[in-house]
Amino acid sequence: MLGALAFRTLRPALPLSLANGLRGKLGKPAYLEDWFTTITPLLAGESAFKVTFDWDEEIGEPGAFLIVNNHHSEFYLRTVTLEDVPGYGRFHFVCNSWVYPAKHYKKDRVFFANKTYLPHEMPIPLRKYRDEEFLVLRGDGKGELQEWDRVYDYAYYNDLGDPDKGPDYARPVLGGSAEYPYPRRGRTSRPPTKSDPNSESRLPLLTSLNVYVPRDERFGHLKMSDFLAYGLKSIAQFIRPELEALCDSTPNEFDSFEDVMKIYEGGIKLPKGPQFDDIMKNIPLELLKEALPVDGEGLFRYPLPQVIKEDMSAWRTDDEFAREMLAGVNPLVIRLLEVSLCLNISFSLYH
Template identity: 70%
Template sequence: MFQNIMNAFTTTGDDDNGPGHRVKGTVVLMKKNVLDFNDFSASFLDRLHEFVGKRVSLQLVSSVNVDPGNGNGLKGKLGKPAYLEDWITTIAPLTAGEAAFKVTFEWDEEIGTPGAFIIRNNHHSEFYLKSLTLEDVPGQGVIRFICNSWVYPADKYEKDRIFFSNKTYLPSETPMPLLKYREEELENLRGNGKGQLQEWDRVYDYALYNDLGNPDKGPQHARPTLGGSKDYPYPRRGRTSRPPAKSDPKCESRLNIASSLDIYVPRDERFGHLKMADFLAYALKSIVQVLKPEFESLFDSTPNEFDKFEDVLKLYEGGIEVPEGILTEVRDNIPAEMLKEIFRSDGQRLLKFPVPQVIAVDKSAWQTDEEFGRELLAGINPVVIRGLQEFPPASKLDPKIYGNQTSTITKEHIESNLEGFTVDEAIKERRLFILDLHDALIPYVKRINSTSTKMYASRTILFLQDSGTLKPLAIELSLPHPEGDQYGAISKVYTPVEQGIENSFWQLAKAYVVVADSGYHQLISHWLHTHAVIEPIILATNRHLSVLHPIHKLLHPHFRDTMNINALGRQILINAGGALELTVCPSKYSMEFSSVLYKDWVFPEQALPEDLVKS
C-alpha cells in the first residue's frame, strides 16, 4: 500500500504511448542536504513538500513563436508545466553530490525550438541547478541548457527564474520571442537599489567602501570612506545595504566575526562547499578571536615581534606548540573542513610552515645579495621592477608640495660594481634596473611612523650581471624632512659591504626594502590591481551583458570567486584592525594609502604592450 502511495507522487502520470508527442529531459542538480551535512531538515521538508504536491516545475519557452497573451505579445510562447520525477526516491551519491532527475514535457508544436525554460522551486529549500538536457526535440534533436545556479524557493523571488539554452546572441541577433525575457533578466540582476540584500537575492549593484571601519567601537576604529570623492577615489564594491552605523550614518554597520561568512554577495558568486573549506584566513582569524587570551600566554612580552632570527626559524622547525585544552576550544569553534588544513596530522602543532628551499641547507643563504636579487625577481612582486631610464632617478611628486625628491644616489655609489660599464653605458645596454617605491611611500611615511610600525621610502638600483642574475648596487632610504614636506626628503644611501658593522647596515637596508616591497605587493599589486579593480567590472558585466552575450561567456570564468573573496576580505583582512593592518607596513593607513595610488591607475595601460612600455 505504501508503495502505491509513493508511486502516486513520484511519477508524472504521463504515458508516452498516449496522444501527442512528449519530450524527455534530464535535470542534474545538487540538493542542499548534500552540500550542507548539518541541515538534515532540508531533505525531510523537501520530501514533505513533494509529498503534498508542491513540486519543482519547468516550462519551456519558445524562441520562434510568441504568445499574444504573454507580455503584450512580445514574449515567447510557454509550454505546459512539467515536473521533476522521483524526487522522494532519488538519493544523490555522496561522492559526486549530483543527482539526475527525469522530466517529461508534453510537446506543443507551436513551441518550435525551445530557447529557454522557466523553473519554479516549490520546495522548502534551495538546490544547485547544473543543467537541463532535452532529448529528441522535433526538428532539433538534443538541446542543452547549462545553468550552474542556485534556485531558491519560488516565494523568495519577485520574478520567475529563467535559463537560456547554451547559445550566444548579440542583442540585435536575439530571437524576438526571447528578447523581452533577456531584458527582464538584466533588470532583475540590477535590482531597485532599495533594502538590505538577502542571501537569495541576485542583485549586482554598486556601493562605496564605507564598511571598512567600525566607528561604533570608537574613533580609533573609524576609517575614511573610499570611493566617491576626489580625496579618496576607489573602485566600487558590491552593494549589501546593511543598516548604517549608529555613530556615523555614512558608514555601513559591520557583521560580527561569527557572521563573517554570511556577508552578502549574489548567491552564485559564493564559494562552492570545497572552496569555502580552503578559505583558511577565516579560520585563522577565528582562532585569534576565540583564543586571544590563551595565545597571549604562550608568547613573550613582545608577541608581535621577532626578537631574534631563531624565532623566525621556529615557525618552520616546530610551529607553535598548543596545549590540549586550547586544541579542544579550537575544535569546538572552527569548521572541521578547515581544521585539517590548519593542524598537522598529530594535532599538536599550529602554524607550522614548510621550510623554504633556500634555507633548507644553509640557514644564512637568504643574506646574500644574489639571493636578494633573485627573490625580488622570482618573488611576489617583480612587476614593479623597471628599466632605469635616467640617472639619478627623478621624482614625479609635485615639488611645490614635496620639495626636491630627486634621488641622492650618485655614480660613485655604483660604478665600481658595473663590471666595467659606466652608468650611461649600462643604461644604454639595458643592464640597470630600479625598484622605486619612493614616490608611493614618502607622502605616508610620517603618518605610518607615528604608529608602532616604522619604515622608510626606498629606491633600489639593480644590475643585470653577465651571469644573468640581478644584483643590488645601492639602496636609498628616505624620511620626510622634519621641518615640513616642502623641504624635500632626508635620504641615506647604502651600498654592499661584506663584513663589519657596515654589512649589518646593508642587511638592514635590504630588510627595509623587502618590507616596503611586500606591503606594496599586498595592497597595490595584489589587492588593488587585481581584486578591487575587477569587482566593478564583474558588476557591470552582470548588469549589462546578458548570459546570452558572447563576451559574458568569455569573461565569466575569470570572475569566479572574486566577489566572495573581496567581501570576506572586507570583513577580516582589509578592515580596521584586520590582518592587513596588522601585517603590512602602512598599518592603519593601508587602505587609505591604496586609495591614493589608485589615482595613478589607468585602465588602458593594463594590457600588452602598454604595460610593458610603461615599465
C-alpha cells in the same frame, strides 16, 4: 516531495503569445517526480534527475526554460539537457546557478539557451524575459539584500567606520564626493548607524562572512572550507609564538637566528600509518581535512621552507641569494642599485 521542481520550455521563434505579453510560447509544465526516491549524497557530489516532457510540435526550437523550485531548500543547478527534441535533436543548457524556493522570487527563474545574439538580433519572444532578467540583476536600490537575491549593484564605501562607538571610530565616506569620488563596493543596503544616517552599520565579527554577495559568486563549500582552514592554521601558528614571547625580554624582535628557526620547530606530531590514513579519508568535514596537516608537519607550527629542508644554512649562500634574485624573490629590500662602468676590476682576481 513529489513535483518539487517544475520545468517549462520557451520557444524563441514566432508566433508570439499576445496573451503572454508578446512573450514566446510556453510548453506544458513537467514535474520532477522522483526527488524523494533519489538519494542525494551528503558529501560533495552531483546528482542527475530525469524529467519527461510532453512535447508540442508548435513549440519548435527551445530558446529558454523556466524552472520553479517548490522544495523548502535551495539547490545548485549545473546543466539541463533536452534529449531527442523532435526535429532538433539534443539541446544543452549551461546554468551554474543556485535556485532558491519560489517564495523568494517574484518571477520564475529563466535560463536561456547557449546561443549568443547581438541586441538587434535578439528574437522578439525572448526580449521580455531578457529585460526582466536584467531588471532583477540590477535591483531597485531598496531594502536589505538577502542571500537569495541576485542583485549586482554598487554603493559607496560608507561602512569603513563605526560611529556608534564614538567619534574616534568615525570614517569618511569614500565615493560620491568631490574629494573622494571613488571607489565603489557591492551594495548590501544594511541599516544605517544610529549616530550617522550616511554610514551603513557593520556586521559583527563572528558573522562578517555572511556579508551579502550574490550567491552564485560566493565560495563553494570546498573553497570555503579551504579558506576557513587556512585561517585557523594562521591563527594557531600565530598564537604559539605570541605565548612564548610573554617570557621574552624582547618580545617584538628575534635575538638570534635560532629564534627564527624555533618558529618552525615543535607543534603536535600526528600519528602515521594506514589506520590514520583511513581516518583522514573518512572524515566527512572538509574543514577538518584541510586543517589537519597531511605532509608530516606538526600541528600548530609554521611549515618548514623548502630552501632549508635539507640544509638549515642553505638560505645564506651566495648561490641561493642569486637564485632568489633571478626567480623574482627579493632576498633583501633593495633601495637603489648603482653600477659603475669605470671600475678597474682585475680579471684574474674574479675568474
